[in-house]
Amino acid sequence: MMMTGVLAITAGCGQKKSDFKYLLDEFADLKVMRYTIPGWEELTLQQKEYAYHLAEAAKWGRDIHWDQNCKWNLPIRHVVENILENYKGDRTSKEFYQFTVYAKRLFFANGIHHHYAEDKFFPECSQNYFKSLMEAVGDGDKCAELLDVIYNPNTLLQRRSTSTDGDIVVLSAGNFYEGVTRAEVEKYYESIEDKTDETPIAYGLNTKVTKDANGNIVEIPWKIDGMYGPAIAKICHELKLAAACAENDIQKRALGLLVKYYETGDLKVWDEFNIEWVKDTIGTVDFINGFIEDYNDPLGRKGAWEGYVNIKDHKASERSVILSANAQWFEDHSPVDPRFKKKECKGISAKVINAVCLAGDSYPSTPIGINLPNADWIRKMYGSKSVTIANITHAYDYAAQESPTSTLDEFAWDEAEKAFYREWGSWADEIHTDLHECLGHGSGQLLPGVATTAMGEYASALEEARADLFGLYFTADPKMVELGIMPNKDAYKAEYANYIRNGLMVQFTRVELGRPNTEAHMQNRKLIAEWCYEKGAKDNVIEKKVRDGKTYFVVNDYEKLRDLFAQLLAEIQRIKSEGDYEAGKYLIETYAVNIDPTLHKEVKERYEALNLKPYGGFINPDIVPVQKDGKIVDYKVVYNDDYLKQQLDYGKNYGAL
Ligand SMILES: [Zn+2]
Numbered sequence: 001m002m003m004t005g006v007l008a009i010t011a012g013c014g015q016k017k018s019d020f021k022y023l024l025d026e027f028a029d030l031k032v033m034r035y036t037i038p039g040w041e042e043l044t045l046q047q048k049e050y051a052y053h054l055a056e057a058a059k060w061g062r063d064i065h066w067d068q069n070c071k072w073n074l075p076i077r078h079v080v081e082n083i084l085e086n087y088k089g090d091r092t093s094k095e096f097y098q099f100t101v102y103a104k105r106l107f108f109a110n111g112i113h114h115h116y117a118e119d120k121f122f123p124e125c126s127q128n129y130f131k132s133l134m135e136a137v138g139d140g141d142k143c144a145e146l147l148d149v150i151y152n153p154n155t156l157l158q159r160r161s162t163s164t165d166g167d168i169v170v171l172s173a174g175n176f177y178e179g180v181t182r183a184e185v186e187k188y189y190e191s192i193e194d195k196t197d198e199t200p201i202a203y204g205l206n207t208k209v210t211k212d213a214n215g216n217i218v219e220i221p222w223k224i225d226g227m228y229g230p231a232i233a234k235i236c237h238e239l240k241l242a243a244a245c246a247e248n249d250i251q252k253r254a255l256g257l258l259v260k261y262y263e264t265g266d267l268k269v270w271d272e273f274n275i276e277w278v279k280d281t282i283g284t285v286d287f288i289n290g291f292i293e294d295y296n297d298p299l300g301r302k303g304a305w306e307g308y309v310n311i312k313d314h315k316a317s318e319r320s321v322i323l324s325a326n327a328q329w330f331e332d333h334s335p336v337d338p339r340f341k342k343k344e345c346k347g348i349s350a351k352v353i354n355a356v357c358l359a360g361d362s363y364p365s366t367p368i369g370i371n372l373p374n375a376d377w378i379r380k381m382y383g384s385k386s387v388t389i390a391n392i393t394h395a396y397d398y399a400a401q402e403s404p405t406s407t408l409d410e411f412a413w414d415e416a417e418k419a420f421y422r423e424w425g426s427w428a429d430e431i432h433t434d435l436h437e438c439l440g441h442g443s444g445q446l447l448p449g450v451a452t453t454a455m456g457e458y459a460s461a462l463e464e465a466r467a468d469l470f471g472l473y474f475t476a477d478p479k480m481v482e483l484g485i486m487p488n489k490d491a492y493k494a495e496y497a498n499y500i501r502n503g504l505m506v507q508f509t510r511v512e513l514g515r516p517n518t519e520a521h522m523q524n525r526k527l528i529a530e531w532c533y534e535k536g537a538k539d540n541v542i543e544k545k546v547r548d549g550k551t552y553f554v555v556n557d558y559e560k561l562r563d564l565f566a567q568l569l570a571e572i573q574r575i576k577s578e579g580d581y582e583a584g585k586y587l588i589e590t591y592a593v594n595i596d597p598t599l600h601k602e603v604k605e606r607y608e609a610l611n612l613k614p615y616g617g618f619i620n621p622d623i624v625p626v627q628k629d630g631k632i633v634d635y636k637v638v639y640n641d642d643y644l645k646q647q648l649d650y651g652k653n654y655g656a657l
Pocket of ligand 1: 436441467
């Protein structure tokens with residue numbers, strides 16, 4: 001244990017701390033994990049207090065999102081909560097277990113539709129059994145109505161309808177529209193939108209559309225004295241408390257505007273808020289709170305309620321600052337023809353954050369990167385914030401290591417390769433991503449007269465390959481150790497082995513059998529791996545081995561592989577700089593598209609046998625005030641490990657609607 005602990009410190013994010021369990025629960029096609037909050041202890045008391053109130057504000061929006069997903073979700077959840085808390089009958093039976101799985105899925109999806117696929121899912125226990133549970137806890141009067149919603153295979157089938165012949169507004173089970181058709185909604189917005197406005201508000205972002213008693217189309221605003229009022233009042237209360245302990249005046253002003261927006265429903269104020277929010281790049285604590293993404297609306301207008309509190313990961317953010325500061329060194333030392341190099345080169349530094357609280361549309365399933373605000377004109381005039389969420393990415397990695405099966409175990413050749421990857425893999429992978437994003441895409445230049453569109457339909461895959469190769473080449477450079485970014489001169493090998501394994505094999509698990517490889521990032525990886533496999537064949541740089549009927553690709557010579565990466569980078573840079581369309585086409589068509597059908601079948605079968613859960617989500621740590629002599633002296637982070645308990649606690653403590 002001590003040994004692992006020491007390693008954990010040296011390896012930073014690369015090595016899982018042995019005593020913390022990330023993977024908590026698995027059911028249906030889902031897994032539930034938890035995450036840690038690195039950096040919390042370094043916050044001042046004021047920053048912790050600020051984050052605490054922002055997190056409270058985030059949790060108070062939970063019911064809004066449930067109701068937005070479908071108007072039956074909250075009544076159904078209340079019944080399920082009642083059963084889980086109060087049912088006194090047999091809890092060991094198969095049917096009760098099946099009911100519990102349904103409850104867990106319901107909580108995961110914030111409603112009766114799958115969080116990703118958006119289709120209604122059904123309990124495995126019988127309707128009669130469900131009815132008996134409801135009756136046993138005093139909810140018998142609700143059975144007829146709610147059980148029909150849950151079990152009827154002909155109604156409310158999709159949260160957001162994807163029908164091509166029906167009315168997607170009428171057919172969607174989501175609660176953004178009621179009693180109106182698509183044509184009516186579109187005509188309504190047509191009539192109120194000012195098309196000449198260069199700074200337009202996000203029409204319809206924060207309302208439900210329906211009809212009044214006279215049959216006129218009306219919007220019911222989501223605001224403090226409108227729909228969702230009780231939840232919004234709680235949110236505003238916490239936002240005001242947060243404003244009182246904000247880190248700086250920009251945050252204070254932003255929060256003031258957000259409260260004003262929730263009070264008035266005025267979308268102009270929402271824009272003003274976003275402009276302030278984008279300006280705050282100096283604070284450590286940051287947040288998202290509001291009606292944000294419009295993916296759940298069939299017409300792409302209504303914002304799903306979302307809350308997100310995070311703190312800046314100064315150390316990881318520093319890494320991209322170091323890379324950016326040395327951008328010219330990398331450009332000068334890149335293995336491409338000097339004619340294609342930039343004389344003056346600037347890197348991009350992205351902010352790396354750690355999540356503190358996930359809520360609404362981001363809970364339990366959450367993104368690992370975010371770029372906001374969504375209004376194009378605000379992005380153009382004031383910029384946007386682009387963040388990657390480190391602790392969530394790490395939790396995914398660590399949880400995968402805890403799983404009894406993994407793609408690494410199945411597809412890596414031997415124990416040494418696996419152990420080496422476990423030690424350095426996620427670290428090296430992150431550095432590769434940093435190089436790709438901060439420097440790779442920005443490197444190189446076109447020759448005069450070459451159009452940026454010269455590569456046509458092959459542009460994205462070639463551009464991703466160029467950035468990936470730049471990253472692969474420099475991940476192995478001694479300069480990276482010198483800059484303190486790579487821990488030692490060998491760690492890069494973990495990324496090389498993994499990249500080849502993935503590019504030649506593992507990634508095809510995501511392609512349907514018999515189909516070609518079409519996605520740009522996947523094409524890029526196949527191109528690089530296949531090209532190096534072929535060009536290195538005479539020196540046996542990458543060796544194909546077969547054991548017990550299973551295929552493996554093993555890297556024998558890492559230095560020669562690096563050399564091959566350099567050659568291909570030089571060639572792809574030449575192609576881009578000269579606009580050599582035919583050569584680009586040749587590379588993609590020859591190496592990136594066609595998957596060997598026998599290998600493809602083998603890979604799919606081996607992957608399916610692993611029985612891995614495709615979707616993941618998280619529970620939040622609790623932030624608990626610590627009192628001494630009636631005063632709050634600290635905010636402690638408590639890591640829970642009970643998914644259902646957190647869901648039930650949230651229902652009790654943040655039930656506003
Ligand atoms: Zn890229």
